[in-house]
Amino acid sequence: MVAAPTSIEEASRLLAGLEPEQPVRIVGEGTNQEPVVAGSLELRTTGLDWIDARVDDLTVAVGAGVRLSELNAVLAEARLRIALDPVADGTVGAMVATSAHGAMVWRYGGVRDLVIGATLLLADGTVAHSGGHVIKNVAGYDLAKLVCGARGRIALVGEVVLRAHPRPQAERGVLVASGPAELRTLLEVSLAERVEPVAIDWLAASTEALVVFEGTERGVEAQSERLERVLRAHGIAATELDAARLDAERTARAAFRVPREGVVLRLAGRASRMLAWLERTTAPPGISFASYPGAGLVDVVADPGGAEALPALLDDARREGAVGEVRRAEGVDDAVGFGLVDRFAHPLVTRLADELDPERRFR
Ligand SMILES: Cc1cc2nc3c(=O)[nH]c(=O)nc-3n(C[C@H](O)[C@H](O)[C@H](O)COP(=O)(O)OP(=O)(O)OC[C@H]3O[C@@H](n4cnc5c(N)ncnc54)[C@H](O)[C@@H]3O)c2cc1C
Known part of the structure; x- marks a missing residue:
């Protein structure tokens, strides 16, 4: 059995009308499913597909079934983005349900730091809202945080409101030859030497760390040169990557994960x-x-x-x-x-x- 509601109300009616013991399997793009419980109703979220961006407030309300890449394509028109980089391009609902993020978590925080509101549906169809288009929302209980990483065990995520960030003008990748010991040096250098990467991503198999800088063209160039110089003084090799090699590195790392x-x-x-x-x-x-x-x-x-x-x-x-x-x-x-x-x-x-x-x- 498959159901694909297209609104919060429809999803609520659907859940409220099910037999109490009917298992429900929530599916976004379906790329990261758990083993299937026999007789489950497959509830697809891809019909929950709206995007309501408030550019001036740096916030966006988005239906759970929208893919992160689709959301970012819309935000790019306003030079904004969601500063999360999970390795697979899944739905926003799944990203929240699995608290999925990537290497930029170091600079921008994880999903729970960027989710400022949510509309949730409990198993009996009850709809619960919390937060909204307000970045520093101090009023009331922050329900949205409750479902970050709960993998759909507690509620169906119907809609989330996310905080958006300005898109950087430029980015630069540097590949650093690094086993665990060099990784320690790289981290110490990053904290002490005024180099400020947005991401460090280490792969044991290749013994290389990918370091990413963002900012203005001149800024990223200065930062990556500085990192190379400082690491060289520690006897550690580092190579700047052009855009194509940076993409290739990211793809290889995503495939590994x-x-x-x-x-x-x-x-x-x-x-x-x-x-x-x-x-x-x-x-x-x-x-x-x-x-x-x-x-x-x-x-x-x-x-x-x-x-x-x-x-x-x-x-x-x-x-x-x-x-x-x-x-x-x-x-x-x-x-x-x-x-x-x-x-x-x-x-x-x-x-x-x-x-x-x-x-x-x-x-
Ligand atoms: C525990 C866990 C942690 C993960 N952490 C990361 C990470 O840090 N970085 C990363 O890149 N990837 C991570 N992933 C993988 C990540 O889930 C997928 O890359 C991506 O989010 C899948 O998108 P999808 O739409 O295909 O999800 P699906 O395969 O459709 O669903 C993934 C899971 O989320 C649940 N789910 C989906 N939509 C909703 C919803 N609207 N409401 C409630 N539950 C829902 C599903 O039931 C399923 O359990 C993690 C996966 C899991 C299980």
Whole structure:
């Protein structure tokens, strides 16, 4: 069964009219689905497709089914953008539901920092609004934050209001030869030497960090030259990238983080301790690491054969104070997939889901 409501009201009526035990599987573009519960109603969000930009307020209200690239194309006409760079071009609703962001999280914060309002639908069809086109909204409870990263367990995200940022005039990428030790130097230099990248993205497999600067043409040039000079003094090689090579690097890194098959586990902790963990940890066979080091995030990417080593790795990372969640489980047995997702499910989300969705419709 498939349903594709085109308005909040229609989605609300649909949910209110279902049998209490009817499982519902929320689908945006469907690129990052969990194992399917038998007999689920597939609720597609792609009909929730409106964009209401308030350029003067730097805010935009957007239906959950709009893809981030579509939203950014509309905002580009006003020289604005949403400063989030998740690696796959999914729907805005899924981006909020999975709290998906990319390397720019270091400069701009994550989804929860840029969501300033939401319209949610509970499993029984109840509609709840919070926030709006006001960036510093101090009045009332901030419901929108409740669903960031809850993966649709608590509510269907119908609409979100996002904060927009001005588009930079120019950007520049620098590739830095870097194992974990050089990564530490790169971070220290970035904090101490007045170089201010918007993003640092490290791949263990290539032993290279991609550093991105944004600003004016002259500004990004000066910043990247300064970084190269400072790193050279530490014996670390760095190469400036032209636009085509920067694109190619981003594509390769996205492909690594969204593998066709295998499990992606995201670890998050204090930046200094996650770096220490990377320095002392050798990846087991079939597993590789990627990191947004300034934000304390490490992605552990396992091919299907390597997935069994993940619980032990997570336990080890917990000693550094890390928390973890499974972002993707493709090409592994459903039981393994469910097992991993449940093992890492946040207990608070489970408790809230018990309260707000007692029939576990949204599972
Ligand atoms: C726990 C987790 C963390 C992730 N973190 C990142 C990240 O940091 N960076 C990154 O680039 N990618 C991340 N991803 C991948 C990211 O979800 C996808 O790249 C992208 O958002 C998928 O878009 P989609 O429309 O295809 O989503 P879908 O595959 O359609 O849905 C993805 C998940 O979100 C739920 N969902 C979708 N729409 C809604 C809605 N409107 N309301 C409620 N729930 C909804 C779905 O039920 C499903 O569980 C993460 C995925 C997961 C599961």
